[in-house]
Amino acid sequence: MTVINKTDFIDSVESALQYISYYHPKDFIDSLYSAYQKEQNPAARDAMAQMLINSRMCAEGKRPICQDTGIVTVFVKIGMGVQWDSDLTVQQMVDEGVRRAYLSEDNPLRASIVANPVGPRKNTKDNTPAVVHVKMVSGNTVDVTVAAKGGGSENKSKFVMLNPNDSIVDWVLKTVPTMGAGWCPPGMLGLGIGGTAEKAMVLAKESLMDPIDIHELIERGAETPVEKLRLELYEKVNQLGIGAQGLGGLTTVLDIKINDCPTHAASLPIAMIPNCAATRHAHFVLDGNGPSFVEAPSLEDWPVITQEASDSVKKVNLDNITQQEIESWQPGDTLLLSGKILTGRDAAHKKIKDILDQGESLPEGVDFEGRFIYYVGPVDPVGDEVVGPAGPTTSTRMDKYSDMMLNDKSEGGLGLMGMIGKAERGDAALASIKKNKSVYLMAVGGAAFLVSKAIKQSRVVAFEELGMEAIYEFEVQDMPVTVAVDTNGDSVHKTGPQIWKVKIQEAG
Numbered sequence: 001m002t003v004i005n006k007t008d009f010i011d012s013v014e015s016a017l018q019y020i021s022y023y024h025p026k027d028f029i030d031s032l033y034s035a036y037q038k039e040q041n042p043a044a045r046d047a048m049a050q051m052l053i054n055s056r057m058c059a060e061g062k063r064p065i066c067q068d069t070g071i072v073t074v075f076v077k078i079g080m081g082v083q084w085d086s087d088l089t090v091q092q093m094v095d096e097g098v099r100r101a102y103l104s105e106d107n108p109l110r111a112s113i114v115a116n117p118v119g120p121r122k123n124t125k126d127n128t129p130a131v132v133h134v135k136m137v138s139g140n141t142v143d144v145t146v147a148a149k150g151g152g153s154e155n156k157s158k159f160v161m162l163n164p165n166d167s168i169v170d171w172v173l174k175t176v177p178t179m180g181a182g183w184c185p186p187g188m189l190g191l192g193i194g195g196t197a198e199k200a201m202v203l204a205k206e207s208l209m210d211p212i213d214i215h216e217l218i219e220r221g222a223e224t225p226v227e228k229l230r231l232e233l234y235e236k237v238n239q240l241g242i243g244a245q246g247l248g249g250l251t252t253v254l255d256i257k258i259n260d261c262p263t264h265a266a267s268l269p270i271a272m273i274p275n276c277a278a279t280r281h282a283h284f285v286l287d288g289n290g291p292s293f294v295e296a297p298s299l300e301d302w303p304v305i306t307q308e309a310s311d312s313v314k315k316v317n318l319d320n321i322t323q324q325e326i327e328s329w330q331p332g333d334t335l336l337l338s339g340k341i342l343t344g345r346d347a348a349h350k351k352i353k354d355i356l357d358q359g360e361s362l363p364e365g366v367d368f369e370g371r372f373i374y375y376v377g378p379v380d381p382v383g384d385e386v387v388g389p390a391g392p393t394t395s396t397r398m399d400k401y402s403d404m405m406l407n408d409k410s411e412g413g414l415g416l417m418g419m420i421g422k423a424e425r426g427d428a429a430l431a432s433i434k435k436n437k438s439v440y441l442m443a444v445g446g447a448a449f450l451v452s453k454a455i456k457q458s459r460v461v462a463f464e465e466l467g468m469e470a471i472y473e474f475e476v477q478d479m480p481v482t483v484a485v486d487t488n489g490d491s492v493h494k495t496g497p498q499i500w501k502v503k504i505q506e507a508g
């Protein structure tokens, strides 16, 4: 009989969560580096360069890869021969590990969990509770896989009940383009096939805990129907041309993982969950001999990459920007932004709308006229940092506020000049951008620590109670962004994938 001690379990969970916040798995680094080397679209290649540079900086500095340090998801397999020395449940022990890891003084992680999702969505402040899956298995150990799943990729999860003779490939190829770029490709797609609706979702999530090994499968060849499906989907999803950050390119997925199990004769449940560029998971086993700490990798596992200078880099001073200047920007231009920007994301936009709907005035300092907004929820700073990792959040979620933010003050809007975020904008937002001769710029999702180095000053302007969702004013210097939608409403997220899909087809 193995006795597992509460403290060993909690210490191991805490340590694993800290570890995955700053170390990408080696298989992910290798796979991203090989995609970077073969990429032919300069914009997608640059996005992957930023992700790789960011990853190495995080490993060196022990700071989070992404500002979204995720919802903690833990798979615990408990051997039937194990006895617990604990007054806490498994959920409580995991939550204690989460609390300690996220409130660390050396490397605080962002608290992203809100209670009462229907409302009032109040931040729990320590990133608890985690989502815990417990399975009883044979044996005398406790096997734990810890993951921290970003909200942007989790939001793009899909589920369908196909008929038994429907094509899984057709459904995946139809569905992936609808997911846009908010899941921060390139990453993995995890599929759960079979069981019931809820079983398929858990299978899909668990498949993402496996290492990237598609190239080994390509080399040895598929032997089972599931392996054949993995290879077919890997090839065909990449032929869609979506590319890194949805900019168009050769690599959209680094691997396709599939878990399957028996199902009802009438059913074919399919769950598909993407994993973003901030792939974070670690595995450890407790055998009664103390805590288990995952061994630190060698920095030699990371390639040393320098960003290639683009021909069309423009330096922009946002403090004296003119309408004429923004109208000269073309989709795909690289800009280095300096000056002051305001931030705001989901909760701040809702609060602004509620205030305006009640006919009240916005708090002092919240004046968006002629300014740029950055959609971000940063990590708290440590040491001499101005701000912790601060990469862009998915802009599409703010689409419905476009008219409110962009319309001229004379039309009841807030007169915002431009927006900075990640992923594509929907048709209503594009129409609003075009009508207001505004612009939308994108920063690279998954390069949060790198982006934060361009932020030289930070202060909270309003809504401090919203925590990371407060409105800040950042002073930035040479913050790298790409023009994603120009003042005519033309979007690189529409043209990029179209162009690269054709190029890939033509290359045969």
Ligand SMILES: O=C(O)C[C@H](O)C(=O)O
Pocket (backbone or CB within 6 Å): 067, 068, 150, 151, 152, 153, 182, 376, 377, 392, 393, 394, 445
């Ligand atoms: O919450 C965030 O910071 C980002 C989110 O994960 C997203 O990708 O939209």
